[in-house]
Amino acid sequence: MEYECSIEGMILKAEELMKMPKKKLVEVSCESLINLFHTADKITTLKTQELADTLKFDKVKSVQLVCFRNPRKLGTCDSSGNIRINFKTFFEYDYEGVIGVIIHELCHTEQHNHSKKFWTLFEQSCKRIGVLPSEYDGWFIDYIEDSPFMFIGPWKRKYHPQKYSIIRNKICYPDYFLGQNIYTLKSV
Numbered sequence: 001m002e003y004e005c006s007i008e009g010m011i012l013k014a015e016e017l018m019k020m021p022k023k024k025l026v027e028v029s030c031e032s033l034i035n036l037f038h039t040a041d042k043i044t045t046l047k048t049q050e051l052a053d054t055l056k057f058d059k060v061k062s063v064q065l066v067c068f069r070n071p072r073k074l075g076t077c078d079s080s081g082n083i084r085i086n087f088k089t090f091f092e093y094d095y096e097g098v099i100g101v102i103i104h105e106l107c108h109t110e111q112h113n114h115s116k117k118f119w120t121l122f123e124q125s126c127k128r129i130g131v132l133p134s135e136y137d138g139w140f141i142d143y144i145e146d147s148p149f150m151f152i153g154p155w156k157r158k159y160h161p162q163k164y165s166i167i168r169n170k171i172c173y174p175d176y177f178l179g180q181n182i183y184t185l186k187s188v
């Protein structure tokens, strides 16, 4: 199977998979899904580097696509600039949302928190790239996580947790290493 090498192509492929009946989905070969993951990994790395160059974020050390155990986690960035993006992001967002998640983690290379300063930088960066929807009129508070300024992006999120779990279980080992915050990817 060949996949178009772009963020948009990857989202289309994810949509195609989520539209399949569960019975069909479990029949998709592990190998093709693992290859899809690796393609998505390459695309994510290239796009993150491209966005970092455009937005002049120069502290990115590495970029990696992963499957997080925490289903709410879409990305992380540690204090050294190592960025991790959840494979699930491609299944939950359209183009603008996926780019928004990447920009969110890029902003963390400068601001390691969810302070107002962070959200201002995030908003400016999203505007520069042109991924904020036209109806956007400021951030609204969604839930409090690690600071009083935890906002949610204005992009529509698509939820299909059960079908995504089928994909994740096909490409990752089950809960063997419970201490880890990411699933271990199978190899082909």
Ligand SMILES: [Zn+2]
Pocket: 104, 108, 113, 114
């Ligand atoms: Zn964050």
